[in-house]
Amino acid sequence: MKEIKIGVLPGDYIGPEITKEALKVLNALEKKYDWQFDIVHLEASGEAYDKYGVHLPEETLRKAAECAALLKGPFGGPPEELNHPKWSGVEQGAILPLRKHFNLFTNLRESKVFDSLIHLSPIKKEVVAGIDILIVRELTSGIYFGEKGERTVDGEREYFDVEAYKESEIERIAIKSFEYAQQRRNKVTLVAKSNVLKSSVLWREVVNKVAKDYPGVTLDYMHVDNAAMQLILNPGQFDVILTSNMFGDILSDEASVLLGSIGLLPSASLGESKFGLYEPIHGSAPSIAGQNIANPISSILCIALLLRFSLDKPEQADEVEAAVARALAEGYRTKDLYQEAQDDASKLVGTVEMGDIITSYI
């Protein structure tokens, strides 16, 4: 089998720590199945800024383009240093251009509750039990990438951002979401705000049209304010949620609450090809960096998504997810998952130990 290039952007603070554990898992699979990976280190964010004064060097993009997939750690600095040039430009200088450059218009974030962690959710057990939601977020258009700026109106400063969507941009992601729904429970809920936003009216129109090609899939519509409510009141009603860049940002973070820890959630960003970018949905958590306490599971589950979507290895993807579920079922907990009072049988472990345990189940 020929070598598969995997680009790794370790990210900042806890980024390199958790990414390292994910690579252990990848390495174990490589040995077990006799695959050949070429792990390519790619400089970006703080690391790149320190060396080159930019957050996303050309060289990184060039090398990334040669890879089958990218594994990314969280980018960003501590809140108290956000005005420092090392950190202030990370989103506009690295995170968003990376998505745009590779045309990764589909962002997938799955909220699935682990039985063994259900007590961690701030939400009652009977409400979250069994939930399994896939949020399909548009990632390369909308107000994130629309025209933005400053102008003078009536003699004072006005700052603006344009939310804009073209038909084709909605259509391609709508198709993806119906395809995912077919592999799941055949339901798509479009979330927008069509009673106020023109762009939402186009979302409804285009998605309704696409739905006609998927007669086996039910299409529902919900206003975003109601969706923010329903996601907590009755999360079990959702299968696939299809939404815009901005609404997807908000709703996917909100949905992560159902699980009780943001340290569990991976995401996949995909375009038209198999190439994908895989990253945890959480930030770089400077306050807990370097202490061997960060939860590597979000990053390890990125490996599962990478196997499934970029490498066409669904069985090994399942294997990684099963290894994670087993470690949790056996009571291993990083600090974010550990509750002294309730968890008599559980064992507090560090970042590295959690990585080792999960790797040992491969």
Added chain:
Amino acid sequence: MKEIKIGVLPGDYIGPEITKEALKVLNALEKKYDWQFDIVHLEASGEAYDKYGVHLPEETLRKAAECAALLKGPFGGPPEELNHPKWSGVEQGAILPLRKHFNLFTNLRESKVFDSLIHLSPIKKEVVAGIDILIVRELTSGIYFGEKGERTVDGEREYFDVEAYKESEIERIAIKSFEYAQQRRNKVTLVAKSNVLKSSVLWREVVNKVAKDYPGVTLDYMHVDNAAMQLILNPGQFDVILTSNMFGDILSDEASVLLGSIGLLPSASLGESKFGLYEPIHGSAPSIAGQNIANPISSILCIALLLRFSLDKPEQADEVEAAVARALAEGYRTKDLYQEAQDDASKLVGTVEMGDIITSYI
């Protein structure tokens, strides 16, 4: 004492039912304190459409301007009739123009948990106990009122909406939020998305400047995605949340979940004067209309806000809130609040009975 004009827009479906109960409470106060109210019926939404083919007649605006305050029921039709002209234009034709016409730029939505209903929340008791959050939502600008339309880009249709804020629009609502914080727990959390949106950068800049005039109030900043998460994970950290029109729409609906029923939540919309518009945050609930089962508490609590903000009657506002709390503490429940298994001591009552009971405590 001279007559005080109160304009009443009963709204659609359950609107007139719950508004009627709120007016009973107002009537009881009028008698008890020997006030003189002139209750002015104002036609709008479905009612106005049927008669005049418009959702907000000029006459309604003219008469409303002569009132000290407006009590409004929810506007809107059933989901299956949303394309019918009677309902499709309600938001753009009545709800938004009403806010804009009277320059009601400050929308207040309070989430405070009733001890006797804490079991209704989908969120665990220890997480929601004691929460008391005031969301201050900007209501007459932003993407709701920005330029919007349709254009052709690269030969295809693009629909757009502009999120725009002027300095003065941010400044005036920031001042309000700091003033409210001073009467509460001295903390304001600004919610925006300054790592992506230019308009959010202006929010941060202007709010930071306003904060200097309120040295006793702490100002925090949170990105909207994180806020959507924190609101459920740790709602106790919030006192006043200050945010834009769009984010406020989403977050205030989400916050209503903490209470377990959206039927409990009133809102106040205010401008620079005492004049205000008071309305439940929920919709017109066509499916339960006409059955004497809707919860009138949201509308009754609108009376409390109206007394407090428009009529300078803080003691009577407290009295209304105490009457509601007493009815709940004594176990009276409309259907939305009733849980057979858990509520042994509670008594299921209808809309009218709930109104009568609360009125009897005045």
